[in-house]
Amino acid sequence: MIYLYDLQKVTDTDYIVCGYHMMPFDEKYGLGKTKEQLEAEGGIFVDDLPQREYHEGKTPILHINPRTKEMWYEYQEVRNPITDEVDTLKERIALMQQVLDDLILGGM
Known part of the structure; x- marks a missing residue:
């Protein structure tokens, strides 16, 4: 499970994901909290992340719809x-x- 956190609201159905943890429950590298505690902090759990595409001179910004857990990247000029x-x-x-x-x- 992947933990998405530090979500910044764009609209009710669009949040920017500013951080994610690939092993939130790992004994050594995990966050030391339960799933319920992390969800109470506003985080979202997903099974995987969408594949990024390479766009010259742009950086991918991960977005999520918290209601459906649909994720996508928007590409921003660097x-x-x-x-x-x-x-x-x-x-x-x-x-x-x-x-x-x-x-x-x-x-x-």
């Missing part, structure tokens, strides 16, 4: 911090070049 940094540096270089051009041409 920002590349290196690309963002390069874009910022390009903008700064262009601005500095403009200032230099204004100084050189304005001084004549």
Whole structure:
């Protein structure tokens, strides 16, 4: 059994799953609580997780309908911090070049 927890409500039939534990009742790695205790904390038990698909530049976000236990992934764009940094540096270089051009041409 897989324990889904830290569920964030989107709608009454759509929650984002922020965490899951593959062995919640394992003697060594488990959570040390009963099924009833974990369910009382708002968690949901499922038999398996849906298969993720690979989408370039996107990360899968697991969703569940708590009434039916239907699960699916929605894929969210992942920002590349290196690309963002390069874009910022390009903008700064262009601005500095403009200032230099204004100084050189304005001084004549």
